[in-house]
Amino acid sequence: MSSRRPSHGRSPASTVSRVTDSALLSPVWAGSGDGLSDEAWLAAMLEVEVALARAQAALGVVPERAAEVIADVAGSARLDVADIAVRSREAANPVVVLVQRLTAAVAEVDPAAAEHVHRGGTSQDVLDSAAVLLASRTLRGIDGDLVRSADALARLADRHRHTVLAGRTMAQHAVPITFGLKAAGWLAGVLDASDRVRRTTADLPVQLGGAAGTLASYEAYAGRPGHGVRLAREFATRLGLREPDLPWHARRTPLLDLGWALTAVTGALGKIALDVQGMSRTEVGELAEPSAEGRGASSAMPQKRNPVLATLLVSAARTVPAQALVLGQALLAEDERAPGAWHSEWQPLREALRTAAGAAATAVTLLEGLEVFPGRMRANLDLSGGAIVAERLNVVLAPQLGKAGAKALLGRLAREAAAGERPFADLLREVPELDADRVHDLLNPERYLGAAADLIDRVLARHRDHG
Numbered sequence: 001m002s003s004r005r006p007s008h009g010r011s012p013a014s015t016v017s018r019v020t021d022s023a024l025l026s027p028v029w030a031g032s033g034d035g036l037s038d039e040a041w042l043a044a045m046l047e048v049e050v051a052l053a054r055a056q057a058a059l060g061v062v063p064e065r066a067a068e069v070i071a072d073v074a075g076s077a078r079l080d081v082a083d084i085a086v087r088s089r090e091a092a093n094p095v096v097v098l099v100q101r102l103t104a105a106v107a108e109v110d111p112a113a114a115e116h117v118h119r120g121g122t123s124q125d126v127l128d129s130a131a132v133l134l135a136s137r138t139l140r141g142i143d144g145d146l147v148r149s150a151d152a153l154a155r156l157a158d159r160h161r162h163t164v165l166a167g168r169t170m171a172q173h174a175v176p177i178t179f180g181l182k183a184a185g186w187l188a189g190v191l192d193a194s195d196r197v198r199r200t201t202a203d204l205p206v207q208l209g210g211a212a213g214t215l216a217s218y219e220a221y222a223g224r225p226g227h228g229v230r231l232a233r234e235f236a237t238r239l240g241l242r243e244p245d246l247p248w249h250a251r252r253t254p255l256l257d258l259g260w261a262l263t264a265v266t267g268a269l270g271k272i273a274l275d276v277q278g279m280s281r282t283e284v285g286e287l288a289e290p291s292a293e294g295r296g297a298s299s300a301m302p303q304k305r306n307p308v309l310a311t312l313l314v315s316a317a318r319t320v321p322a323q324a325l326v327l328g329q330a331l332l333a334e335d336e337r338a339p340g341a342w343h344s345e346w347q348p349l350r351e352a353l354r355t356a357a358g359a360a361a362t363a364v365t366l367l368e369g370l371e372v373f374p375g376r377m378r379a380n381l382d383l384s385g386g387a388i389v390a391e392r393l394n395v396v397l398a399p400q401l402g403k404a405g406a407k408a409l410l411g412r413l414a415r416e417a418a419a420g421e422r423p424f425a426d427l428l429r430e431v432p433e434l435d436a437d438r439v440h441d442l443l444n445p446e447r448y449l450g451a452a453a454d455l456i457d458r459v460l461a462r463h464r465d466h467g
Helices: 037-060 064-074 081-090 095-109 125-158 179-203 218-223 227-239 251-277 308-328 341-368 374-384 387-401 403-418 424-429 434-441 453-467
Strands: 164-167 172-178
Touching: 037 064, 037 081, 037 095, 037 125, 037 227, 064 095, 064 374, 081 095, 095 125, 095 227, 125 172, 125 227, 125 251, 125 341, 125 453, 164 179, 164 374, 172 179, 172 387, 172 453, 179 251, 179 453, 227 251, 227 308, 308 341, 374 387, 374 403, 374 434, 387 403, 387 434, 403 424, 424 434
Parallel strands: none
Antiparallel strands: 164 172
């Protein structure tokens, strides 16, 4: 590990040698994962080490000069990421080797300052704080993309508040809805996810506890009681993270909350994607993804326009919950630091973060350019010949036939119409309890939309307040 003296304030993110991580098998985040690469993790650990030294300097435990040397070296040193990864096997975490390299590099510049590297620290303080730091930044990016998706959905909900289509339950036509209401439902899910992301981001805590969570080493170096808590506060402030009530080395709820926030993100977007996939089927044709050169192409069939953006979102929604599950299992942490549970978190956490971030960015592309075909929606709505409003007819006939009797009659007529015997409307006109002249109006789907418009307005009001 070589070093040189740059200007103060150089970001540790520039200190590491490049290792390729191209997301070949996870295209949802391909081209956008640098913020969570191995290099980014090492840079975040260096940032934590610098914050610790500066916090200790601010409290008079480390000389200011030493803290600045540590910061300068951390901001300029070149790290062999692959070598650190291999050597980390000897300690089961990368912090031990990283601290050795950083200490040696600082010693080349100022041997006295090297004595203050990682002063009182423990590996978990560094790695957990780095993880939370990266998570916080990633979540802010995710929320920015969720806001853009929410804006696009709000426009769709308002523009299509009167665009009628078939509501589908259990894969079958149910009752009429509007595409505006469907978009409002998608919007509500995105707002739910955004709210969860914001709460989780605000609650992410720094980690500082020393070897077994007592802050004893920090206080010993300071030589005065009460220093540990003051240091934790200063350290948290410098990293822009929340100061927890006590260290959470073996209390892993912060990462559990993070995992489920990411699950909420990919789940909300995955729900939208599933609907887009179904509504863009050739025989349905109600929606289409935005077109772009090469997007949706098949390696064999030149006519294909596959819903690839939705496919990426569904893939993300199916993988992130499994990654979050590992974070949940890490709640079973032995003693004051778990041998294995803690270590099991790192890779699933990173994958969940970058998968959710990639999904959020992909959703923006999908929703800002989503193509809507109202004519196809209406044509599909009319396939049942009006049977889609049978529930409304049930209400009309119930006073004369009873609810069960009306339902049985309408079910029989719908089956006859579906079998091609006669149109549903013609069969209805022969029902003595119905006025034949009213049948056309009773079958009008626009007359059976319930409170759809009011519900849309409620979600749009929430969106306006969301910010």
